[in-house]
Amino acid sequence: MDALTNRPDLSRIPGTDRPHATVPSPASPKGDRMPAPARHSCPRGPLISAEGINGVGKTYLTNRAVEALDDEHKPLMLDEFAQWANGRPGLGGALLRALYEASDDDPFLRGGTPLAEALLLMAIKRHDLDTVIPHLSRGRAVIEGRSADSTAVCQALLLHPGNPDAALATARDLLDLSASYRPLPDMTILVTDDAAQAVARAQDRDGRVFTEEQAAFMRAAAALYEQLAATDPRRYRVVDRRTVDEHQAAEQIRGWIHEARGSRGCLSEPWQGAWAACLCCGRPIAADAA
Numbered sequence: 001m002d003a004l005t006n007r008p009d010l011s012r013i014p015g016t017d018r019p020h021a022t023v024p025s026p027a028s029p030k031g032d033r034m035p036a037p038a039r040h041s042c043p044r045g046p047l048i049s050a051e052g053i054n055g056v057g058k059t060y061l062t063n064r065a066v067e068a069l070d071d072e073h074k075p076l077m078l079d080e081f082a083q084w085a086n087g088r089p090g091l092g093g094a095l096l097r098a099l100y101e102a103s104d105d106d107p108f109l110r111g112g113t114p115l116a117e118a119l120l121l122m123a124i125k126r127h128d129l130d131t132v133i134p135h136l137s138r139g140r141a142v143i144e145g146r147s148a149d150s151t152a153v154c155q156a157l158l159l160h161p162g163n164p165d166a167a168l169a170t171a172r173d174l175l176d177l178s179a180s181y182r183p184l185p186d187m188t189i190l191v192t193d194d195a196a197q198a199v200a201r202a203q204d205r206d207g208r209v210f211t212e213e214q215a216a217f218m219r220a221a222a223a224l225y226e227q228l229a230a231t232d233p234r235r236y237r238v239v240d241r242r243t244v245d246e247h248q249a250a251e252q253i254r255g256w257i258h259e260a261r262g263s264r265g266c267l268s269e270p271w272q273g274a275w276a277a278c279l280c281c282g283r284p285i286a287a288d289a290a
């Protein structure tokens, strides 16, 4: 389902542009064909993510954009990891603490086993989704500070240091893997800037200095985010701080949040068949494909 256009598209892996090897057949578990329920609109809210490197302004600009929305339309904001500093209850917080501990508090959570870390990061984002389903179900928009794209970008760079082409291919593959854990965001807002500016802002904010190796990692991540976004223009919206001031950037983001509210596609459980119920409204999703 293309949530932004409300067009069903079961020939594609949820949240990606990639075709399924086989299109799921709309048959019941017993194999008999079920009558197609009537087409319906899902009342859920849109799932939006904000992405980009540290210090680029995801939190700052998204907050400015949300301030401009009336209370009734304010999304639920799901904090970035750094804002979980005072501890976050539950499994997501515990998994994140394990990653920080295993990486000796590396700013990019690098503990030396990128794929195991990727799977844990995907589990954290699955946990995040589980916690916001009630809000989405009530029609509220949810904005995740970082989501599957951060995992795809950071872990792909760790798996292919110094090889941007291989990193891009792996980032796409990691997005597909993420999309089998949980639906990808309906819309991803990528904030870009000159990497050096972002590094400087993050350093000022955190009162720290990144090593040259860490700054180089952020430059590589900035480039890969942009390449990844170009592979899926349907999902990504890119705001480039090199070309707009902060007011224009916030206004662009506000407009995109408004645009995403037009989404009314059901949210499918990616690892279940086409007859699985929508995670939000509970109706069978295959209805829309019939």
Ligand SMILES: Nc1ncnc2c1ncn2[C@@H]1O[C@H](COP(=O)(O)OP(=O)(O)OP(=O)(O)O)[C@@H](O)[C@H]1O
Binding pocket: 052, 053, 054, 055, 056, 057, 058, 059, 060, 061, 080, 082, 201, 202, 204, 205, 246
């Ligand atoms: N236009 C701006 N004017 C003033 N300060 C800004 C502006 N944009 C960002 N900042 C500041 O720069 C710092 C980094 O921005 P922010 O925290 O939003 O980045 P981020 O992308 O969320 O980073 P991270 O992923 O590291 O949390 C913050 O201290 C923020 O207040």
Ligand SMILES: Cc1cn([C@H]2C[C@H](O)[C@@H](COP(=O)(O)O)O2)c(=O)[nH]c1=O
Binding pocket: 054, 080, 081, 082, 083, 107, 108, 109, 121, 145, 146, 147, 150, 151, 152, 154, 155
């Ligand atoms: C979600 C996610 C994050 N990271 C990295 C990126 C940042 O350096 C830190 C978390 O910082 P945040 O901006 O406060 O969220 O972790 C990552 O490497 N992979 C991920 O999936």
